[in-house]
Amino acid sequence: MCGQRRHPALSFLRLYSRRGAGDGHPGSGGRQLADTARAQGSPSSPATLKWCRAARRDKLFINTAGIGAIPADIRWGTQQISAGDVLLVSGTLGDHGATILNLREQMGLDGALSSDCAVLTPLIQTLRPLSGVKALRDATRGGVNAVAHEFAAASGCGIELQEATLPVNDTVRGVCELLGLDALNFANEGKLVLAVARDEAENVLAHLRSHALGRDAAIIGEVVVRPGVRSVGLYGVKRTLDLPHAEPLPRIC
Incomplete structure (x- = not known):
């Protein structure tokens, strides 16, 4: 639903x-x-x-x-994305995927893991009057990594994600470290990824954080001229992010 x-x-x-x-x-x-x-x-x-x-x-x-x-005044779409834009996410990554993995594999991580499943319509509706919003996607199957690749392919640009600013629940991070997985590839069922004009990014971020579904929102990266999708580590080292050949989990929605 x-x-x-x-x-x-x-x-x-x-x-x-x-x-x-x-x-x-x-x-x-x-x-x-x-x-x-x-x-x-x-x-x-x-x-x-x-x-x-x-x-x-x-x-x-x-x-x-x-x-x-579709309202006539809406111009959101990946074709609007260009180099210099900023990427935001509306909350923590991988909650749903990690929760399902915990249950299926009987890992016994109780309490701190729960799905982020939510109806995003109320949050999305509040974005309509804001300027600078260019495109948005829900980070479901394939996670934020899949959305970044979609944005890069549609714009002909590259995407660089800052590891230091990715919002990840501590328990989800622990699951990833334990199993050698990446929260960027985990499915979410209640998170948006947005491409926003740089000069409006802070305003959109503050707006997201004022809503219950966006209180953990963060700026996570930017659109760059160089093609490809990369993550930038704490010391500025960049690594290429490929789409995984297989999902961490079978399809779950």
């Missing part, structure tokens, strides 16, 4: 939803769906319900779909 509403919101679509949950489903999942839909505020209608044999699948499958209308 959160993901289905998030993707249209990234283009500032006014969302109309359709979801495949059965009327009156008695479980808590049905109530959570309804609560999420009401919090997001878009009209919705029930669709179909499908049950599978217990031996083949577990519990209930819920499918959602959404359509939207």
Whole structure:
């Protein structure tokens, strides 16, 4: 439900939803769906319900779909990105991916790990009146690294990410160090990556931090002329960031 509403919101679509949950489903999942839909505020209608044999699948499958209308005054898009722009993220990286990994592999890291799954529409709507916002993406499958590569390919420029400013939860960082993984590649379910004009970056950052979904927002990098995606270490050493050949986890959304 959160993901289905998030993707249209990234283009500032006014969302109309359709979801495949059965009327009156008695479980808590049905109530959570309804609560999420009401919090997001878009009209919705029930669709179909499908049950599978217990031996083949577990519990209930819920499918959602959404359509939207693009306001005429919105010009967000990766084609707007140019060298000199700044990259921001709306919060800590890898919370969802690390949480799923912990549960699947039974690592026993309880308490400090929780998914960041959230409806981002309320946060995105507040960005509309701000100047300087050029493009935004949700850092889901492939994480921030995947978004950086998308921005670089679309703009014909390069992306350099500052390791010192990446907001990462201590427990997530520990998981990455333990298993040799990178939080930049972990999936998120409630985080935005934004490309913003440099002279408006601090204003957009302050705006993000004033919202509950952006309180851990940070400036994490910049768009440069030299092609490619790189991370810059504490002592200025740069390393190339390739897209991983395989995700740290199977698809989880």
